[in-house]
Amino acid sequence: MRTLTGLGVSGGTAIGVVALVAPPQPLPDEQPSSDPTADLSRVASALETVATRLDATASLLDGDAADMVAAAAAIARDPGLLEAVGTHLSTMGPAHALHAAVGGYAEEFTELGGYFAERVTDLLDVGARAEALLLGRPMPGVPELHGPSVVIAHDLAPADTAVMDPAFVVGIVTEAGGRTSHTAIIASQRGIPAIVQAKGALDIPDGVRVGIDGDTGELVLDPDEAWSTAREEKQLARARISQCSGPGATSDGHHVLLLANIGNAADAELAGAADVEGVGLFRTEFLHLSATQAPTVEEQAAEYVRVLTPFGDRPVTVRTLDAGADKPLAFADLGPEPNPALGRRGLRLMVEREDLLDDQLTALARAAAETGALVKVMAPMVSTAREADWFTRRAHAAGLPVAGVMIEVPAAALRAHHVLRVTDFASLGTNDLAQYTMAADRMVGELSALLDPWQPAVLDMVAAACEGGSATGKAVGVCGESAGDPLMALVLTGLGVNSLSMSVQRVPMVRWALSQHTAQECVQLAVAARSADSAEAALEAVRSTASTELTDLL
Template structure:
């Protein structure tokens, strides 16, 4: 019997694609300090107890990392480093010296440190959830309380939490967890990275997630950022059918990407930290974005040329026979590095970041380019190199000259700034290819911080103004016969992928779980149909209307994804 009352719709940030229907299972709240604080013992003894609890947390994270491998290992390894951070230890020592018992010292020091991360914004703010998890696990150990963990209702369920820590996310079983909804978190959080790797739909930053009760049925849409409470029978059936179709595509959609009339559109991977062999096992045609920050983060000194060469050679060898596009270090803004000082900046996102760091630290870029060239020569790999945050044709020419001087033969740049997109006809004459980073291009086009969870509609990649800029680059690429790739998360949306091809994209790069859906969408539309869908999106007055117009005009088997 169908439900008679209207479903309640909760909005969040679309974080990982897919859809699911199931009962809610809520994460248990974190351990609480008792209302009565006991008298502290000897400060040194309390500090040592706190240190042992944090080391225990770090050791368990290391064990999990060793067991899991891949992206999960890198994420958990980074969290273990946080637990062992000397600065955190120093702050705890200050608290015990002031008279805090060990558990209170850990809790208070972590909270102070967490507030600093949140205030810093961007990448650092999204590490605050990792630190909160470290705090909770250490406090639980010190007070002999149950360790925080995942619920086990005994049935497949939608996991709902204030936030999810990496240590919990990596233990999710896709056979029992249908999807994720969190009250906090942003689109670049570790939770999102890992959820995408598991193929789980996720909605984060859902302010009303705390209203969801255990056992209530919800339908979640990770593409729209939507949670429907107690969906009616038709809605539930539609969402389940969509989830089943997506699962079917995961197992049946294989091979090179191409439109229905045979126009090749290589489908590539966005790759970062993790095991290269695991990444290479996916059915992709290569790497469209190799993020190199994992070699530089959590260090006080930059890696040497030799260290970088070894790391790149391992990655290149894993993808033997397939092209790889390497992005040079994208430091600054939300990824500050201790050895890349840029001075005080009121607005780091508009400051010295990406290629701009070469103005202050040219040797860092020269060493990286030389290491990439050496690894390319050693492995014989098909490697292209691009610089992030290039804003002008002059910068593109400067980077191309520098890269070629170090032995790089195929050079490109990322288009993430409206100024670069608007002068694409001039910029593309300086390089061999370009790749559009839709995440940053959206934030600069819409003047909206992409780490800010309160304005997700302005960062919607369906915004017609953003699509117009992408079309400007695509037209220049077609005229000059220069390849134009898209490596932002926009490429992972099957419907939007059709629009991007219609706007002139010649390749698409995405996370692995998105490959089958995009491949299927392309195979069901000719390039002419992609052009028509692109025009519909450009003519729309809003992102919502652009998406709706394309969904209505696309073939039913794709519109239902």
């Protein structure tokens, strides 16, 4: 059997036939526009049609998928994009002018990095769809499927991934993308096995039977019966484990809170009905990023009530607005920055715009009072004890008695003893912590190896934060997606993490993994991982020592 190996980003195995997503067709020759006004109107109509269709798609979705597709619709309506098209119409036809404008925007987004870089795939997809309308071509994207299929593409836009039917799409493989790409996030939430960074996958012909393992990153051509049988047995065992319930705990009773990550009220309803112990990360940006003016206290409070209600007396940890130069707000633009990922984002923006923070804290306090919910707030992008103290005092003054910070910056991890003296708890955002520790942009798929949460240097940062928690008696959790990796969950527990927050779908396997190991065994696994000299060696050290009942399923 020929095997290609990429980066597994959504666990599970499946077998299906290849369905290739064809790259965009070359544009036909066009004469320069003879009527720029009319042609600009045609382009505007095509972009609005794309936006309307994306809005319709978003209305059928929930959670991150809906937010991502809605963001693509907003790109299609960006007046700057249409203005850029107009500048090219004196020398190009409408389709070429649109293509040039989209290409220019894509270069700018890539250079800006952060939130903008995350939107490049959306931008290119919007452009390709509008071009198809202008030229009377079929809409690009996933071809019509007639049976269990493994979709293979260079990359996939959220509008394609979000509407995939798991009854037909049994696996997703891309040659681009990374651990935090849209494909990875949506596939994981929908329970579709997925691999990114699978070089050479596009060379596999349509219709070839393949097997995909989203845990190991393996793509196998024409898998034999032994491969198929082994994976089927694994899937059956996983299905049985998914029925496990109850609080998270090691086999000797050491409690580890198992929490959910959510982004809006629809997510809250799903997570509230699941067997989780609360919410470890409620991302509040959805109310702000698409708004032209700041949401009022009343608007925010009403939405927060919808989010809090499904959880009853279970705690809900709310991350205050994580926006700024890399997630621009129309009503809080502090101007361009040369490196947005290191700029005035998160708490740094709130220091500049205290009114936005105060309104959000007031709204959360009102929602907590109305629902009786246990609300904990935490600030993103905290670097110093002074910042932690400033935020904690402000939250307490607003009527929120439990306030903490995100530890995403190495400085905060290294000085956690001091940070946690002045705040109530901390939660580790391992995605950004890895990015800043390893100096590797999350959006550059080629750097995925550096962003591996198994990097010993990243584990050292987690350990430093947990030592600060132990010294001050304050809880330290993890709300990055690494918390949903069963083996990593054992290591994090051994390092001293008190809570693990993840996608709801990942909770049962993590719960079961904890139940198969004692607290001391978790400590030993953590020591083994930190003693390794590479991410690969750290993973292997843990895999070779953990329970074989667990590793046989991974």
